Amino acid sequence: xxxxxxxxGSVLEVDGAVVYITDLQVQTASSRSGNTLYxxxxxxxxxxxxxxxxxxxxEQVQTVDFERRAVQFLFQDSDGCTFMDRDTYEQYGFDLEAxxxxxxxxxxxxxxxxxxxxxxxxxxxxxPATVVLEVIDCAPAMKGASASARNKPATLSTGLVVQVPxxxxxxxxxxxxxxxxEFMSRV
Numbered sequence: 001x002x003x004x005x006x007x008x009g010s011v012l013e014v015d016g017a018v019v020y021i022t023d024l025q026v027q028t029a030s031s032r033s034g035n036t037l038y039x040x041x042x043x044x045x046x047x048x049x050x051x052x053x054x055x056x057x058x059e060q061v062q063t064v065d066f067e068r069r070a071v072q073f074l075f076q077d078s079d080g081c082t083f084m085d086r087d088t089y090e091q092y093g094f095d096l097e098a099x100x101x102x103x104x105x106x107x108x109x110x111x112x113x114x115x116x117x118x119x120x121x122x123x124x125x126x127x128p129a130t131v132v133l134e135v136i137d138c139a140p141a142m143k144g145a146s147a148s149a150r151n152k153p154a155t156l157s158t159g160l161v162v163q164v165p166x167x168x169x170x171x172x173x174x175x176x177x178x179x180x181x182e183f184m185s186r187v
Contacts, residue, residue: 001063003038003055011116013062017044018118019051020126022179045116045123048098067117068126073106081106083115083125092122104160105131105178127178132187133157134173141169151183 006012010021023041036057044051055061071083071092080095081103092115096103105127112128138154151163154174162176164183173187 001061002057003059003061004036004057006038006040006055006061011045011064011066011118012040012042013064014051014053017051018046018064018123019043019053020045020116020124043124045118048101048124064118066123068114069117069122071113071115071125073108073110073113076103076106083113083122085115094122094125099125102127102178104156104158104181105133105176107131107133107158129179130175130177130184132173132175133160135164135168135170138164138168138170139166141167 006021006024008021008024012019012021019042021040021042025039027037027039029035029037037054038057039054040052042051043049070086072086074082074084074091080093081099083092083094084090085092099106102125110128110131114126115122116124116126133156135154136157139152150166152166153161154164154168155161156174156176160176160181162181162183164174168174168186175184175187176182177184
């Protein structure tokens with residue numbers, strides 16, 4: 001397919017590596033003879049390394065056939081994490097290193113997780129855009145603190161540390177963006 005047809009969520013083969021596209025920017029040339037550039041960001045689905053690249057609009061790119069299978073997080077042990085396909089009940093295991101970026105967001109009962117399956121092999125997972133986590137430890141809430149006040153660090157139930165507004169206290173639930181790792185709102 002042409003680079004102009006790339007969409008967020010596409011899986012491409014670039015220099016022998018399978019890459020899952022997480023972000024796409026289109027840069028239009030200012031002159032008539034200039035080409036439109038498609039700048040992509042993503043992750044190598046095998047080793048989880050970040051990928052950045054750019055393609056001209058008429059350049060051919062190699063796509064990879066893959067399936068997005070709805071999965072449920074079962075458990076985490078010393079070897080890794082295990083997920084179960086919601087339709088076939090097949091189990092997929094991942095090393096802790098392979099899920100290093102996703103681990104701080106995984107909780108029991110988390111909905112909206114997808115496994116990326118290439119040639120009957122699960123190569124990675126896709127988290128929902130946001131997750132709800134409980135604040136376990138943070139400085140005491142300040143009376144009269146406004147939403148535009150300073151932030152403070154808070155430790156969440158999974159061990160993730162995020163910056164939250166000063167009005168939040170321990171025991172509250174918050175919504176966190178899984179792409180940026182930032183606080184979004186109180187739940």
